[in-house]
Amino acid sequence: MRIFYTGIFIFLFSLVSFGQSQRDLVDSLRGELPGATSLEDEMTLLSELAWNYVPISIDSAILFGERGVQIGKELGDPILLSQIYSDLAYAYMEKGELPSAKLNYEAALALRYELGDSVKIFGTLTNLGSVYQRAFQSDSAMSNYLQALDFFERNGYDRNADMIRNNIGVIYLEMRNYPKALDILKEVVAYRKENGDDYNLAMTYTNLGSIYKNLKEFDLSEKVYLDALGIFKEYDDVYYTATTYNNLATLYNAQKKSELALQYGLSGLELAEQAGASYDYALLESNLAQSYQDLKDFPRSRAYYLRSIAHFKEQNAEADLASMYLLMAPVYAALGMPDSSAFYTEAYIALNKKLTEQEIEKLSTDLETRYQTEKKDLEIASQKLQIRNRTIQLAGSLILALVLGFLGYLLFAQQRLKNRQLQQEAELKTALAQIETQNKLEEQRLLISRDLHDNIGAQLTFIISAIENLKYFDPIKEQLTPRYDTIAGFTKQTIRELRDTIWAMNAGQITWEQLSGRINDYLMTAKASDSKITFRLIGEEAVEKSLRLDSTTGIQIYRIIQEAIQNAMKYAKATEVQVEITQSADGMVLVVRDNGVGFDESEINAGNGLANMRKRAEELNGNLQIKSIPGEGTEVRLSW
Structure with a gap:
């Protein structure tokens, strides 16, 4: 807007x-x-x-x-x-x-x-x-x-x-x-009306339109936008006419009035190109993409999103680019292109991480600059102090009283300077502590992002597998209905798993009994997704139910199991998947094995799944071994 x-x-x-x-x-x-x-x-x-x-x-x-x-x-x-x-x-x-x-x-x-x-x-x-x-x-x-x-x-x-x-x-x-903004801008409107300043009045109308839109007062927003549009047209102002068309398109998209949004967006696009307003042109393209998406015309929506992404890249508008990546994911999902959807989701996460890191880096640079400036000022003050002391010493032999008075002032100045230095050091320590806290929060955010990605990927695998199996059923309602119910259940499970992640992060610690319950739930969900595969959990009884794990450890173990089972379902063509857990004085061992086709790791392109499992094992200070023999199956062994 x-x-x-x-x-x-x-x-x-x-x-x-x-x-x-x-x-x-x-x-x-x-x-x-x-x-x-x-x-x-x-x-x-x-x-x-x-x-x-x-x-x-x-x-x-x-x-x-x-x-x-x-x-x-x-x-x-x-x-x-x-x-x-x-x-x-x-x-x-x-x-x-x-x-x-x-x-x-x-x-x-x-x-x-x-x-x-x-x-x-x-x-x-x-x-x-x-x-x-x-x-x-x-x-x-x-x-x-x-x-x-x-x-x-x-x-x-x-x-x-x-x-x-x-x-x-x-x-x-x-x-x-x-x-507060409304009070100030209403005062501006009154002044400009009184003085006949119509052109600048139109600009203020546009700002009022933004306020009313955010306050959900859409009728008032539409009125002031249209008033502004009439004034800009009267002055034959191509540029601001184009930007006002964009604001109206945004407003109508917010109200799901997609046809009106398209009408104004297309008109604005032509004028923005005429005026050479590159950034506004990209904004209009994104609005058109949103309108077509709401109308479920996903091919056109994708085309306009791709155009806006190209133009935002030319403008180096990375914040807008990140928003486009996020909005592109559901469009590709609707087009039945899950790989592209995942690509843009990962692109959004990567760019958002980059922007956050840049913000942190900028803050650190600003603090360092401020510190260096204050340090230089302190050195200059110290040099001036030395010169002043020499002057006092030279004058001391002439006027003793003046020297004593000046020394008193000097002691006061020194103490004040010291106090100011201590205060500045304390402020710097506080600022550095804030940066450290922000870094820790960023690490937690990245962990949650990866967990959400892996978890959603596993659930979607189940859903896609179930849908593929529908090909082998006759189109009889009584047979298809349970399959659709199963798919619905898996989708709900996705929601529950997201809540599990948030719960684990907030819980601080979880027991082995809680974690074992979630592993069993996951295996039952996998079984429901593909009835041809037998899933077994072995050894859970031998582990102390009261064993407590911190939430990060519990989530990492759970995600490794998910990824291993997901790989077995997607690629191994297995008929049996076994999860075995043992506990000893040296630690714990988790083994996920299948009787599938196996693979030669040197001959495949390792994707994010294998890399994520290894990364999670490193964060546990554990050891992950993947043993696979073509034709005999695969074994994933985690010890920690």
Whole structure:
């Protein structure tokens, strides 16, 4: 969903002061460009073109902006150069290339500090705040906004203050503080209506639409979106018309009004391509994919998801890419392509893990930078202290009273410095402890993710096996009904197994009796899935029922058994599977053996199943051996 930040300030031309349509305006400016009589005139025209082309074609806006920067550097006029930097940054921001936008706004800000133009300085600070906001750096954005808001309110720049209030309202929207965001944005709407600022009013309507949508007030959301759409069409603004179509498509998808979502999504797609809005184009494709998925047109849904994935990769939008991977899995499942479904599920898990690790790494880097900066400041303070001591010693022979007074002050300063150092060290230790806690939580999350993957894979194997067996039954209702009931039971079992995983992780410890019960349940489920195979559990009586295992050990043992049995059912063509458990003074031994076809491990491509079993054995500090002879069967032996 596109949220509008209207903190863009331009001081040569007003965003809403259109005497003609946007397209007519840029056509007029382009007509004047070849007749420019000086570099100053040419640069001024390029600046206007860079700004005004954004709603029509962002790529064209960037081309004019880059050309203007080259001329500005040759000309050496800081006023014109700072303006073209600002206009180019605006184009990059609307394209979604935030690092380039930040770089150009910082260049504009440096020149404006040299010029001492306070209005433009705080305007550029606001624009940088918009970049931070779109990069989800809310603290930096709010800091910039509050500095600028204080200046504009004190100096009577009401329109600029209004734009900043809008952006602050959006921050509260992103923080999901909807009541606070609603109060601020309603104040912004009232001001813009009173002052006839229709164009920026449309942007605020769009932000209100996002709030109402999240509050489930869909009728109000639809109304303000359509009001915004009418205004953008009136101004012939291709870019924001496309983004509003996308917002409406998202709203209708949320209401399961798939036909309406398709109508607006397809219209927006054409306009986004025309405007060169690559990121919004990808968002529209994802909305269309969702609409077709809701309509159960899975081939078209898959096509649009694949297109959106390609475009999000081009934009390096990894968070959106992860969402697409997750949404693709059920589409492939519906198309009867379980391998592709599993592929995208694993891709989502891997990318989500990468994003989490990047966030942790960023936090660690920030803490290290802060620590090094404070350490350097402390060294500088220490050097200054040494110089001050020498000065006191030299002056001590002249004025004893002054020396004594100054020494008292010095002792106080030293103690304060020491206290501050101790406080900083304590803060750093606390921060490092928080990072360690986050790492431990991440390890637990990865463990749960792998458990869910393995468990669901086992249950789905049973379901697929049962469905395959239906081929050999005559299509007689009395015979098929029990098979369907069995499939339904396996599906419910999947739910129960997921709950088992969560239970085990929360329980802390489990008894052998509890674990043995779940192994027996699993064997009965396997038997129900394939009646041709005999399953036996041997030796469970010899193990102490009161034996207690930590939840992690219990889950690892259970998953190894599941994976071994699943492999026997899928590949071994076995008629008998035996699970044997023995306990001795040295530890415990688990053996899963079958009388299937066996295999030569050197001649097969080991998949995730074998690798996961070995990984689980390592985490138990145990030993896993897999012995298989072609034609004689397979034996999986775990000792710990």
